[in-house]
Amino acid sequence: MSAAELLGFAIGCVLLALGAVAVVAWALRRRSADRLLGLFGVCCALYACRRLISQTAVRNAVGASLVLQYVVGIITYAINVPIGLETALRDLRRWRGLDGFDDDVTLVVARCGS
Secondary structure (H helix, E strand, O other), X not given: OOHHHHHHHHHHHHXXXXXXXXXXXHHHOOOOOXXXXXXXXXXXXXXXXXXXXXXXXXXXXXXXXXXXXXHHHHHHHXXXXXXXXXXXXXXXXXXXXXXXXXXXXXXXXXXXXX
């Protein structure tokens, strides 16, 4: 195993641990309405799995097959799902005026005008 492969494997393990910790921390929070931490954890875990599966040592241990190539492809496209979901939910809240920004601006304008 070369130094580059070892570094890639270490990065994958760190990202997998970071993703797991983020998901557990999100699950233990009392306010579960904010999904950002959970989606970040899922995104990190997916990227880590893709990184680990792409390593030649892991492929040799598991047995490189066509199925692993499909798994890497599916994970590559699935990484964008949590990011897009969070962006869409934030835009929807902003569009509906549920983020509180409009109320704050109205309050500041009302105070400055009086």
